[in-house]
Amino acid sequence: xxxxxxxGFAAVFNIKIIMLIFIGVSLGIVFGAIPGLxxxxxxxxxxxxxxxxxxxxxxxxxxxxxxxxxxxxxISATLLKIPGTPASIATTFDSSPMAARGExxxxxxxxxFSSFIGGLFSILALMFISPPLAKIALKFGxxxxxxxxxxxxxxxxxxxxxxxxxxxxxxxxxxxxxxxxSAPIDAFPRFTFGITELDAGFSLLPVLIGLFAIPExxxxxxxxxxxxxxxxxxxxxxxxxFGFSIRELKEQGWNFLRSSIIGTGIGIxxxxxxxxxxxxxxxTAKNSSKNPEKFGTGIVDGIVASETANxxxxxGALIPLLTLGIPGDTVTALLxxxxxxxxxxxxPMLFKTNGEVVYGIFAAxxxxxxxxxxxxxxxxxxFVKLLSIPKNILLPVVISLCVVGSFALNNRVxxxxxxxxFGLIGYLAEKFDFPLSPIVLGFxxxxxxxxxxxxxxxxxxxxxxxxxxQPIAALFWAITLISVILITRKNMKKTxxxxxxx
Amino acid sequence: MLERFRDVIIGAFLLxxxxxxxxxxxxxxxxxxxxxGPAFVPRLLCIIIGLLSIILIIKQxxxxxxxxxxxxxxxxxxxxxxxxFPVVATIVLLAIYISLLEEIGFVIMTxxxxxxxxxxxxxxxxxKDVLLYAVIGIVISVSVYYLFVxxxxxxxxxxxxx
Numbered sequence: 001x002x003x004x005x006x007x008g009f010a011a012v013f014n015i016k017i018i019m020l021i022f023i024g025v026s027l028g029i030v031f032g033a034i035p036g037l038x039x040x041x042x043x044x045x046x047x048x049x050x051x052x053x054x055x056x057x058x059x060x061x062x063x064x065x066x067x068x069x070x071x072x073x074x075i076s077a078t079l080l081k082i083p084g085t086p087a088s089i090a091t092t093f094d095s096s097p098m099a100a101r102g103e104x105x106x107x108x109x110x111x112x113f114s115s116f117i118g119g120l121f122s123i124l125a126l127m128f129i130s131p132p133l134a135k136i137a138l139k140f141g142x143x144x145x146x147x148x149x150x151x152x153x154x155x156x157x158x159x160x161x162x163x164x165x166x167x168x169x170x171x172x173x174x175x176x177x178x179x180x181x182s183a184p185i186d187a188f189p190r191f192t193f194g195i196t197e198l199d200a201g202f203s204l205l206p207v208l209i210g211l212f213a214i215p216e217x218x219x220x221x222x223x224x225x226x227x228x229x230x231x232x233x234x235x236x237x238x239x240x241x242f243g244f245s246i247r248e249l250k251e252q253g254w255n256f257l258r259s260s261i262i263g264t265g266i267g268i269x270x271x272x273x274x275x276x277x278x279x280x281x282x283x284t285a286k287n288s289s290k291n292p293e294k295f296g297t298g299i300v301d302g303i304v305a306s307e308t309a310n311x312x313x314x315x316g317a318l319i320p321l322l323t324l325g326i327p328g329d330t331v332t333a334l335l336x337x338x339x340x341x342x343x344x345x346x347x348p349m350l351f352k353t354n355g356e357v358v359y360g361i362f363a364a365x366x367x368x369x370x371x372x373x374x375x376x377x378x379x380x381x382x383f384v385k386l387l388s389i390p391k392n393i394l395l396p397v398v399i400s401l402c403v404v405g406s407f408a409l410n411n412r413v414x415x416x417x418x419x420x421x422f423g424l425i426g427y428l429a430e431k432f433d434f435p436l437s438p439i440v441l442g443f444x445x446x447x448x449x450x451x452x453x454x455x456x457x458x459x460x461x462x463x464x465x466x467x468x469x470q471p472i473a474a475l476f477w478a479i480t481l482i483s484v485i486l487i488t489r490k491n492m493k494k495t496x497x498x499x500x501x502x
Numbered sequence: 503m504l505e506r507f508r509d510v511i512i513g514a515f516l517l518x519x520x521x522x523x524x525x526x527x528x529x530x531x532x533x534x535x536x537x538x539g540p541a542f543v544p545r546l547l548c549i550i551i552g553l554l555s556i557i558l559i560i561k562q563x564x565x566x567x568x569x570x571x572x573x574x575x576x577x578x579x580x581x582x583x584x585x586x587f588p589v590v591a592t593i594v595l596l597a598i599y600i601s602l603l604e605e606i607g608f609v610i611m612t613x614x615x616x617x618x619x620x621x622x623x624x625x626x627x628x629x630k631d632v633l634l635y636a637v638i639g640i641v642i643s644v645s646v647y648y649l650f651v652x653x654x655x656x657x658x659x660x661x662x663x664x
Contacts, residue, residue: 217619416603
């Protein structure tokens with residue numbers, strides 16, 4: 001096995017491939033950082049380019065794009081409070097307040113380093129323990145997926161800082177928006193009001209960008225004074241390096257480990273990826289921390305939890321792809337195409353027939369991870385300079401890029417109207433003090449929940465019993481129950497101390 | 503004054519919507535056999551949102567009853583007036599931008615949008631500012647169009663230029 005790794009590295013260690021990886025990572029970071037463009041889009045665009053390359057070269061480029069793309073979202077999350085990709089939603093919660101305090105460099109540094117750690121963990125998991133992990137993932141059927149999605153939905157309650165009630169309403173609203181379109185399994189149209197473009201429902205990207213980006217520009221428009229004319233936010237790059245100390249690093253040890261595991265685990269499950277794992281990891285970190293109220297004010301823990309998990313989902317999603325031929329998320333689904341262009345069939349036989357390509361992919365992943373670290377590290381100063389562009393120029397440009405991204409998704413203006421529609425919803429939500437992220441989480445999870453509910457019922461002939469009794473599903477129900485009880489107890493204690501202090 | 507009834511208003515709105523959509527869900531075609539069909543989750547969500555909004559209304563009314571004794575009008579004086587016109591104008595501008603996007607084309611509409619939006623957001627704009635925005639608008643529009651259409655081979659509306 002170790003000779004294979006050595007062979008893989010040898011295949012990758014030449015100038016052309018290293019350059020391809022660096023280009024891929026840089027391009028991926030750009031795609032990830034611009035709200036409106038995503039890693040998926042980047043890979044889709046560059047797939048045809050790999051046609052003329054050898055398999056190892058092509059896959060190296062795509063791996064660079066993947067890692068850069070998932071990681072790049074933290075840049076706009078920190079600087080603009082707009083997640084560059086759905087995988088960086090939770091990053092906005094803490095890195096944006098940190099940047100507002102003038103510590104943008106630190107926020108970026110923490111995010112970059114966390115991305116590196118998460119990626120490294122999942123790549124090592126991919127390299128050494130993918131076969132058994134993949135076998136476990138195979139055991140997940142509709143009952144298990146339903147239990148997981150209910151588990152994830154109950155965590156919505158922990159996402160809201162002030163009112164759990166409003167958080168639940170937001171989550172339910174998000175789920176409701178996901179209903180629009182064709183129902184799962186039988187494809188009957190729901191809530192389409194005769195508009196043909198709605199037959200497939202709302203696309204995630206315009207929804208996400210609309211909810212987060214448009215309210216930013218509307219808020220800037222309504223600001224009483226020109227708070228952005230000064231533009232240049234005073235920022236201090238404390239210390240050299242990444243802007244955080246070794247001590248802070250050690251404090252985050254458990255956070256790193258737990259978030260990596262969550263990210264890898266969720267990445268392994270086909271259909272759920274970085275967009276979900278960052279939120280789950282953030283909520284878990286918040287609930288396990290001694291000071292949960294500090295989350296959302298700009299602490300290191302929040303950024304670490306989110307960014308570690310979303311990069312860990314990269315390696316996680318590759319596990320079922322390379323071992324079973326089942327894509328772990330949208331990007332890996334595209335990668336199947338990438339492999340097939342070069343005549344490689346992803347699946348269990350890939351290791352035997354084209355082992356050197358697989359190990360080349362592993363080597364490329366590690367190099368891409370390091371490349372991401374290096375590029376983003378040197379880029380921190382450049383990125384922070386972007387903050388000094390006056391908001392009245394920066395925000396309209398960002399919005400026009402969001403328009404481009406939404407349009408380019410499906411080549412129709414309807415998606416741009418979706419952008420505006422959800423922008424208004426997001427603005428109203430903020431005006432009425434409803435949290436935004438439960439809307440997104442509900443929107444992402446509803447299809448998973450409902451499809452697996454219907455599928456499971458079909459398999460069990462209408463009986464609910466297997467949903468609760470299947471071993472893995474039962475495990476998740478237990479976890480859900482325990483976490484709900486723990487959270488409720490914590491909240492009751494909090495209100496008791498508030499009442500006794502008042 | 504409206505501030506205090508904020509939650510009640512939105513709660514009532516959500517309640518009416520959830521009832522409305524519940525009724526509307528009866529128009530969803532279902533297979534006769536299925537007990538849990540395409541209308542199940544919509545109705546479930548309508549019930550959940552309806553119940554939660556009732557709780558929201560009740561909660562807010564209870565808080566208001568408690569606070570009726572204590573005066574909380576000091577807050578309003580300190581908050582500066584938030585501007586309403588730029589918000590409405592931004593929304594209208596975006597709507598026009600999107601509706602004319604395919605007809606007139608990406609490049610021209612984006613230039614117009616950028617110039618107008620940047621000017622809208624700045625309170626003391628001068629002619630020099632508008633000129634700057636025009637330059638930025640042209641540079642960004644053209645370079646994005648070139649990048650996406652020629653390099654990435656994506657399609658953007660060419661409109662009257664194409």
